[in-house]
Amino acid sequence: xxxxxxxxxxxxxxxxxxxxxxxxxxxxxxxxWLAVMRYDGKVRHILGYKFDLNPAGSCLAADDKYATFEVxxxxxxPIIKHTILYPRxxxxxxxxxxxxxQYIADFFAQYNQHIVIKANSGSCGTxxxxxxxxxxxxxxxxRVFHQSFSASLCPFYDIQHEYRVTILDGEVRLAYQKDRQGxxxxxxxxxxxxxxxxKDKTLLQKLTVLAQKSAQAIGLRFCNVDIIETAKNELLIIxxxxxxxxxxxxxxxxQDYEKVKxxxxxxxxxxxxxxxxxPHWGL
Numbered sequence: 001x002x003x004x005x006x007x008x009x010x011x012x013x014x015x016x017x018x019x020x021x022x023x024x025x026x027x028x029x030x031x032x033w034l035a036v037m038r039y040d041g042k043v044r045h046i047l048g049y050k051f052d053l054n055p056a057g058s059c060l061a062a063d064d065k066y067a068t069f070e071v072x073x074x075x076x077x078p079i080i081k082h083t084i085l086y087p088r089x090x091x092x093x094x095x096x097x098x099x100x101x102q103y104i105a106d107f108f109a110q111y112n113q114h115i116v117i118k119a120n121s122g123s124c125g126t127x128x129x130x131x132x133x134x135x136x137x138x139x140x141x142x143r144v145f146h147q148s149f150s151a152s153l154c155p156f157y158d159i160q161h162e163y164r165v166t167i168l169d170g171e172v173r174l175a176y177q178k179d180r181q182g183x184x185x186x187x188x189x190x191x192x193x194x195x196x197x198x199k200d201k202t203l204l205q206k207l208t209v210l211a212q213k214s215a216q217a218i219g220l221r222f223c224n225v226d227i228i229e230t231a232k233n234e235l236l237i238i239x240x241x242x243x244x245x246x247x248x249x250x251x252x253x254x255q256d257y258e259k260v261k262x263x264x265x266x267x268x269x270x271x272x273x274x275x276x277x278x279p280h281w282g283l
Contacts, residue, residue, distance in 0.1 A: 010257070011247040015046065018265045024272075037268070044271045049243035051222050052271045058219035059242040065120050065152040068218065068240055075217035077210065079237040080228070083107060084120060085141075085151040104137055104153070111155035117141070119148035123241070128186065130156060158231040162187035163198065165211035165225045166244060166263060169270065172208050173263045176249060187228075189248035206235060214240055222267050 012032055019026035025038040035046040044052045050059060061067045069082035086099040097103060108115055108131065117140050119127035127147045129140045144151045166174040177196045178187040187193045198204050211225040214237055224241040244267070246260050 009247050010250045010254075010260075011049075011245075014257075014261045014264055015268075018261065018268055022265075022269070024268070037271075039272055042272055044268075046268075049245045051244065051267050053221045053267060054223070054242055055219055062218055062220060062223065062240040062242040063121055063123075065118070065154075065239060066150070071218050072214060072237055072240075075213065077213055077217060077237060078235065080154050080157065082152045082154045085117070085153055087141075087145050087150075101134075101137075105134060107153050108134060114156040116154050116156050117144060118152050118154075119144050120150040120152040121148045123243070130185065157228060157236070159187065159228045160231055161229040162193075162238070163207050163227045163229070164249075165207055165227065166223075166246065167211055167215040167220070167225060168222050168263060168267055170212055170215070172211060173266075174246065174249070174259070175204060175207060175211075189252070195249050195252050210235060210237060221270070 012028075015035055016026060018024070019037060023039065027036045028034070029036060033048055037044045037046070046052070061071055066082050066084040069079055072079040084098055085104065086095045088099050090099055113132065115131050117129050117131055117137070127144050129136070129144075131137060131140065141151065162178045164174075164176055164178060165172055175198055177198050178189060178193045179196060180187050181192050181194060184192055189195055198207070207227055210227055214225045215221075215223050218240055220240065220242060222244055224244055226238045226241070228236050228238050230236065244263075246263065250256060250260050
């Protein structure tokens, strides 16, 4: 087993402790980005925060904001409108003129001249921009397409609260509210938002149902579901995260260390229960 690099977060500490307690051989690769775990002749991986529990296709769909919108809309679930935008340089048939200034201008006019442009495959609130003037668009798209093959357009919503629900095999394991701070309009804990407990049991039940149905519709066993509450008291799904990040929450609630550890521990246990032993291919 390679010498472990210095641990840098609650997350790495938790994964190490789980493996030690369960007799799992753990090797970190790629600067602690890839965990290779061996137990009872089986090999499992965690890449970043993506666990060997979810189908690859479902992960890719969840990582694509427009695909997520299409899947959940087809399932009849309330989700923020998204549409896809491609670079002007693309001429393939699938683009279907979704790469023109007029396409953006029409969407901008349809949604009260206040929209959001973001990387279609982005995360952690990066490459997400409000647009209140079409003059902003060229510079924003240059930044977004530098990070992502495609962009996603959605209306701007007056968000009162945002909620995150962690699902493992259909069960809610963690749910909390995220509140933005100061002038920052984003609700990402990694960008300074504050987490708090959800005390309203009726609200929690509604969030539970939405999160469970969302995970089922896209086919994920282990995921985070983000849901917003608008000024009109609507609950709308904004995205599903196939990578289950809980460490930013844990930084604010270190007293929940064992609770978070139990979530990851159960996920790892299910990983080793899920598949047959890999063949040795004669090696």
